[in-house]
Amino acid sequence: MNDGLILGLVLILLLAACGLPLFAVLAAVAILGFHLAGYDLIVVAVEFYRLADMPGLVAIPLFTLAGYVLGESGAPRRLVRLSEALLGWLPGGLAIVALVACAFFTAFTGASGMTIVAIGALLYPALREAGYPQNYSLGLVTSSGSLGLLFAPSLPLILYGFVAGQLQTEQPVTIEALFLAGIVPGLLMVAVLSGHAMWVGRRLPRPVRKTGKGDLRAALRDAGWELPLPVLVLGGIYSGLFTASETAAVTALYVLVVTVGIKKEITLGKLPAVIAEAGRMVGAVLLILGLAMAMSNWLVDQEVPARLFELSRGWIHSPLAFLLALNVLLLFAGMLMDIFSAIVILTPLLLPVAVGYGVHPVHFGIVMLANLQIGYFTPPVGMDLFIASYRFGIGLPTLVRACLPFFLLVGLCVLLITWWPALSLGVGSLPG
Amino acid sequence: AQTQIKIATLAPDGSSWMRELRVAAAEVEAGTGGRVQVKFYPGGVMGTDAVVLRKMRLGQLQGGVLTGSELSLVYPDAPAYSLPFLFSGWDEVARVRESVDPLLAAGFEERGIHMLGATGVGFAYFLGTKPMADAAAWRGLKLWIPTNDEIARRVFEIAGVGTIPLPIGDVFTSLQTGMIDTVANTPAGTVALQWHGKVRHMVDLPLTYVVAYLVLDQRAWERLSAGDQAVLARAFAAAAARMDANARRDDEAALAAMQRQGLQVSPPDPAEAARWRRFGEQVQRDMEADGSLSPAILAAIRAARGTPAPAAN
C-alpha cells in the first residue's frame, strides 16, 4: 500500500466518524482507489449504475413498502393480542409474547428502531404491570428490537444476498437459500430467550382471568389478515410459484389491500406519505448498496480480498479459528456501525476470505447477521440502546446493565450458529 | 515499466477455460521478460458484457472474453457463426473458421477492437426443466435468450415462442427462481455455469455453433511493442487452439455427466427438427436481405463450406 492511499483512507475514516453519510464514505474510498489505480473516474458511475443490472433487486423496495405499511397499521397491537391469547398462560408467557411479536415484526420491517417504538412501547408497561423486574423488562424490549433479523423477509438478509451474489462465489448465494438458512438459527434465539423468560417468570402470578377459547377466537379473527403473511412469503418462494421479488410484490399488494381496503387503518389521503417514507428508506439503503459495489469493485480490481486471505493464513490456520476471529471482529463492527453499513462494507472484504477457509457463503451470511444483531445493543454505542433510552426515558448505564444477560444469551446462540453450520445449511440443502 | 492487461470473463475460476487462459498468461509473462502481465477477472465479477465494454473504453479493463451476441452491438457480424443450422459438424466449422476468422478480426479492428483469439464453445442444444417434444409442448415455456441476441430473437419470433431476454450472468438465478425454464446452451457451458442442477430434458438437435471472442481494446493493444504483441498473439492463439480441441471432449464429458444425474436426452422428432431448421433458414435469409449481416462475410462462409445459400421458399 502506498502512502497516498493510507493517508486518504485515514482522512476518509475521520470524516466518517464526524458523521459523513455512509454513501459518501464509500464513494470517497472508491474515488480515491480508482484514482490511485490510474483509471478514468467515470468507472465509479458505471459501477453505481450496475444497480440496474441486479435481477430481483425490486424485492428490496417492495418488502420495505410492506413493512412500512404494516408498521403504520394496527398490526403490532393485533399481533400482541393474538400472541397473548396463544402463549399468555405459560410461565413467562407475556415475555414470550414480547419475543415472538418482536421477531415477527422485525422480520417484516427490518428496521429494529421501529420494533422498539411500535411493540416495545406497547409491551414494556404491560411487563412491568405483570410484575416482571424493571431490568428484565428493559433488557427484553431493547434486545429483542433486533430479534428476527434472521427471518425472511428481513431487509439485512436480502441485502446480504445481493452484496454476496455480486461476488460470484463458487457456491452460489441466493435470496431463497438465505431465507431458508435463517429459520433454524432464528428459532434457536427465540427458544433460548423464551427459556430465560420462563425462568424469570416462574414465580410470577399467572393472569387472573384465564384466556378462554372465546378470547383466542376473537384474537384470531382480529389478526386473521396478518397470520397468512409468513406462509405467503415462505410458501410462495418454496413452492416455486413465485420468485423472491414476485413474493415481495404479492406481499406488498396484500398488505396494502388489507390495511387500506379492508381494515381502513390508513386512509387513501395518508397513503402517499407512508409510501414516500418507505421510498426514502429504500433510497438510503440502495444508495449505499450502489456505492458499496463501486468500492467493492475497486477491492476486486486490486485483489485486496485475495491478499487479505494470504495475510490471514499466516496466523489463522483453521476455519474454526477464522470464525472465532470473525465473531470478535463483527462484534466491534456491529457496535460501531449500523447493520446496513456493516453488511455492504464487510461482505466484499471478508466473504472471499471466508470462502478461502472453506466456509459456505450462506452460512457466513447467517453468522455475520447474527453477530451484527448483537451489535444493536452492544454498549457503548449500539443503536437500540439509544432508541430505548430515548423512548423509555432511562439512562444508558441502567440499560446497559439490563441488557447484559440478553447479550450473554444471544452471544451463546451466535457461537452455536457459528460453529455448527448444519443449523444454517441443514434446511437449505433440502431439494428446492 | 510493467504493462497490465486485465481481462474479464464469465468463465468460472477453476474451469478448463481458465486453466488454458492462465497458461497463456504465464507464457506471456515469461516471453516478455515480465514486461506484460495478463490478469483475469473470472466468474463475471466485473459485470455484464455491457459493463465490461464500458470499462474497456474507460481503461479499467483492457479486454474481455465475450460471445458473438454480446459483441454484436459493437460489430454486427460478430455473431455470424451462430446462425442456426449453419454448420453440419465440427469438421465444417474448422474449414470455415480458417478462412473467415481473419475477416472477422479485420472487422473488429475497424471498430477499435483487437481480436486476440476466437474459441469454439461447441453446439448449443435446447435444455429445460420440462419436455420440449413438439410444438404444443413449447406453448407456455419460459425460454431464455441472451440480451441483444438478434438472431435468437428473430428465430423465436418466427416460431411464435415467447422469450425472456437476460444477460447470461442472470440465467443461473432465473432458473433457480423459475423466471425461466428453458435455455439453449452447450452441454459444457451448462455445467460450467451450474445450470445443470435445474435442467432435466434435452433435445438432441444441434442448433447453433457458439463462439467466444477474446478481444482487447485496440488502444491497449497498440501500446505494446511489436515484439510483445507477437508474444501475446502466439500464446493466446495456442490457448485458443487448445480450447477448441478441448471443446468437443468437454462437451461429451459434460453431457455424459448430466445424463448420469438424470438428464433425459430425447432424439428430435423429424417433423420437429424440420420445423426448427425452417425457422433458422428463414432468419438467415431475412438477415442477409435486410443487411443485418454483411453479404461479404456470409459469402465467405458459404464459399469455405462449399454449399450454396439456403434457397428461398
Place this chain on the structure above:
Amino acid sequence: MRRRWLQGLHRAEDALLAGLLAALLLLAVAQIGLRVLFDAGLDWAEPVSRTGVLWLALFGALGATRERRQIAVDALPRLLAAGPRRLLWVVAQAVAAAVSAALAWFGLGMVLLEREAPVPFVAGIPSWVPMLAVPAGFALMALRFAIAATLPPPEPDVASASGAEAGR
C-alpha cells in the same frame, strides 16, 4: 411565503416518490398476473423495472437527504456538546455535497460515454436516457447537502439515532 412554496415542493416530491414506488409495485403485479393467468409477459417490463429501481434509489435518497435520514455512523457527534457537534455537522454536510457533486460529474461523463456507443433500452429509447437519472439525482443531492451545511444539525434523538432505519 418561501415556507409555503417549500412545503408545496416537498409534497410534490413525495407524491412523485410514492408514485414511482407504486408504479414499480403495479408493474410487478401485472407481470405476475400475466404470467400466472396467460403464460405471457411484457418484454419491456424487466428492463423498465430494473431501471425504475435505480431511479427510486436516487429519488428516495434525495428525499432522505432532505429529511436528514441518510445512513451515517454518527456515534461521535452524538457524544459531543452542541458547539463541536455543529462544527462536525457543517464539515460532514459540506464534504457530502462535494462527493455528490463529483458523482454527478462522473455520471454525466458516463452518459456522454454511452452516447458514443448507445444500445437500445426499450421502445427505441437509447440506453443513455435512463442513465440521466445518475447526474441529475446526485446534482440535486449535492445542492441539498450544501443547503443543509448552512442549517443547524438535527437534535440527537430517536429520529437521528441511525438515519433511515430509526423509528418515528
